[in-house]
Amino acid sequence: MAFGLVTFLSIVSVTGIVYVNMRETIKDNAVTSVSDSIRQADESLNVMLEEIDRLNTVVVTNKSTVIDTILSPNEEPSYEWFQEQKRITEFLSGLTKYKPYISRMAVVGLNGKVFFTGGPWMDRSVLGTPMLNYMLLNGSRHAYFKPEGTADAITVGREIRYNSETVGIVMVDLDYEFIKKTYGVKPTADSMLYVLDEQNGYVYQSESSPSSYAPPLDTIVEIKREIAGHDTVVEQKINGRSYIVVSRLSEYTGWSTLALIPLDSLLSESTRIRNLMAEVSIIVFIVILIASHQVSSRSTLNIRRLKSMMMQVKDGNLSFPKTEINSKDEVGELYRVFISMVDELKRLMEGIRTSEKKKREAELTALQAQIRPHFLYNSLNTIKYLAKLNGVPNIEEVSGSLIELMRGLLGNSNEFLTLREELDYVYSYISIVKYKYLEPIEVHTQIEDDALLECRVLKLVLQPLVENAIIHGIGPSGEGGYVLIRVYAEHHDLRIEVTDNGRGMTQEQMDALLGDMGKEDAPSRFSGMGVRNAHERIVRMFGETYGLSLYSEPGLYTKVEIRFPKIQHAEQSEQEVV
Structure with a gap:
């Protein structure tokens, strides 16, 4: 439907644009054609009138043949008069010869002498007529006259003067058929063309104009006044009908030419084409x-x-x-992607079901793991209580230390502890392990500032180092020893040193201790973490600038330095993690 609507709007738009442009083109072509035809007709008529003016000039300036004949005292029907008439008639015939647009040329003397060539017949009855009076009044140069009610000719006249007095008139009749052919401009059958003289009289009127549409002379004169100008094109309504009015004013004769082209007739073909285009558009x-x-x-x-x-x-x-979709287009690609997504979804659903099953099993195992430490705590508490009742303080001490150590290992899930809590785990461990050896093992601590005990450190980092010092450094000698734990601040770091006076290590042993990737520190089974694990945890947590450093001399001592960032609050410990 959307495609159909877009197509419909496109067809309507194209059809409308074509129709409007076609109407404007038809109007422009009609106006151009009529304007050019009127201009050519006007120029052709001017050429003929100029030729007639030249002939009149030849007549009025010919003294021996024209003026002397008019002024001659010879009267009709004398022989002398006949000779004069023959001479002037031959002169006029010579002038009009090969001028088919001249129907008659006449010389009329005010004394009653009339000479002419061509037709119709003319005699002295022309004296006193409106045409002759008009010529006498306006013929100092040239005058144009068309008798009302006739369509035979247009008369062009000029005075004949002698000794500053008017002695006659020379008149040339322009054949009306030539005017009709010249102004035969008809873009449509009911178009009308009018030529009006300076006195607003008809010089020419289209004979084929339907009488029902032809406006009267008053209307034509009013239109002429409204569109006064040399070359004008306007659209105007006349008697309820729209016309294109094309006008032209002749500079030579002063005549105005008006062409009236009915718009409905002019655009009738475009209307038919519009209807045809509409039908074709609907079908398309x-x-x-x-x-x-x-x-x-x-x-x-x-x-x-x-x-x-x-x-x-x-x-x-x-x-x-x-349903198989084997097309190679986008829909086919979507189908294949969708099927792969469904298969992946099935696999994930199966994985979720398996994970849920394992999760339930893990929850059961976790529940059991929660029950076992609780049972172990109760058992150790019972042992501690029995040792107290039986007066065995060493068993009571070991049991209490083991309870505290296991509570820290199994009950506290925090990754960071205070240094004070970490030292407590070390003390608990020492309370347990000291009964393993006959010779006493002394563990001393040096704290530069008690405020450092509240700094945050990784859980169970210090205990494996003390354990390693006792088991591998002091234990094999069987002679007892001491372990020194020194805590101090350096710039923005926390430094912890664990030093023992055991048998020491070679450089190869130290490299192996920190570089033996993937192997568990077997002697450190209690904590589950060795020196290597402690170093890796610190590096992963804080970066390469922190961690463990080993210093040892065989047979003398071993010192482990731990470098932490100085963390004093739990929130700061989260921000320091890299």
Whole structure:
């Protein structure tokens, strides 16, 4: 439907634009054609009138043939008069010869003498007529006259003067047929063309104009006044009908030419073409709509299939019957991706089910693990209580220390402890291990500032080092010894040193102790972490600038230095982690 709507709007837009442009083109072409025709007709008429003016000039300036004949005392029907008439008639005939647009040329003397060539007949009755009076009044240069009610000719006249007095008139009749041919401009059958003289009289009027549409002379004169100008094109309503009015003013004769072109007639062909375009557009739209429906149905078939499969997955059915979509387009790619996603979803669901099963098993194991330490605490407390009742303080001390040590190991899940808590675990461990050896092992601590005891350190980092010093450094000698734990601050770091006076280590042993990747420190079984593990934990947590350093001399001592960032608050411990 969207494609059909876009197509419909496109067709309507294109059709409308074509129709509007076609109307404007027809109007412009008609105006151009009429304007050019009027201009050519006006120029052709001016050429003929100029030629007539030149002939009149030849007549009025010919004294021996024209002026002397008019002023001659010879009267009709004398022989002398006949000779004069023959001479002037031959002169006029010579002038009008090969001038088919001249129907008659006449010389009329005010004394009653009339000479002419061509037709119609003319005699002295022309004296006193409106035409002659008009010529006498306006013919100092040239005058144009068209008798009202006639369509035979246009008369062009000029005074004949002698000794500053008017003695006659020379008149040339322009054949009206030539004017009709010259102004035969008709872009449509009912177009009208009018030529008006300076007195607003008709010089020419289209004879083929339908009388029902032809406006009267008053209306034409009013239009002429409204559009006064040399070359004007306007659209105007006349008697309720729209016209294109093209006007031209002749600079030579002063005549105004008006062409009236009815818009409905001019655009009748464009209206027919518009209706044809509308019919074709509707047919094309219907064909496109049907074709687009068929194409869209085929194009969306696979989409509907894919949608059906997706809805089944939405409803939780991952084992739906698959409809193969083998197309190579985007829908085919979506289908293959969707199927792979469903298969992956099945695998993940199966994994989730397995994970949930293992999770339930782990929860059961965790519950059992919670029960076992609790049972162990109760058992150790019982041993401690019995040792106290039986007066065995060493067993009571070992049991109490073991309880505290296991509570720290199993009951405290925090990764960071205060240094004070970490030293307490060390003391608990020493209370247990000292009964293993006959000779006493002394453990001393040196704290530079008691405030350092509140600094945060990694859990169970110090105890494995003390354990390693006792078991590997002092224990093998069997002669007792001491362990010194020194705590001090250096710049923004916390430094802890664990020094024993045991048998010491070689450089190879120290390298092996810190570089034996992947092997557990076997003697440190109680804590489950060795020197290497403690070093790696510190490095992973705080970076390469921190960790453990070993210093030893065989047979003399072993010193382990621990470098921590100085962390005084629990929030700061989270920020220092790298």
